[in-house]
Amino acid sequence: MEKAASFLVLPLTSTDPATSQKHVSGSGMARNTTLRPPKPKTRKSMMPFNPKHEAQYGLKVASRDPASGAVMSSVCRFCSVFGRE
Numbered sequence: 001m002e003k004a005a006s007f008l009v010l011p012l013t014s015t016d017p018a019t020s021q022k023h024v025s026g027s028g029m030a031r032n033t034t035l036r037p038p039k040p041k042t043r044k045s046m047m048p049f050n051p052k053h054e055a056q057y058g059l060k061v062a063s064r065d066p067a068s069g070a071v072m073s074s075v076c077r078f079c080s081v082f083g084r085e
Contacts, residue, residue, distance in 0.1 A: 049074065 049071035053059050058077040065072050 049061070054061075059074045060077050060080075061071050062073045062075045064070065
């Protein structure tokens with residue numbers, strides 16, 4: 001007989017101002033639970049797309065900038081066919 005999985009659901013925010021900013025994880029370290037926007041892209045992630053990488057890494061251009069034609073995003077063909085690990 002299989003055991004049912006049990007999950008602990010924690011609220012993302014609290015109405016109590018004393019507890020809305022910090023949450024103590026299992027390791028005893030407090031962490032901030034408020035939602036924030038993603039960090040800006042780093043210089044490394046804004047490198048221009050190298051066409052050689054299409055064949056070498058199995059990439060496919062997913063979207064281009066309409067004005068400049070520059071590659072905005074690419075997709076791994078192996079991941080799209082076989083799924084991510």
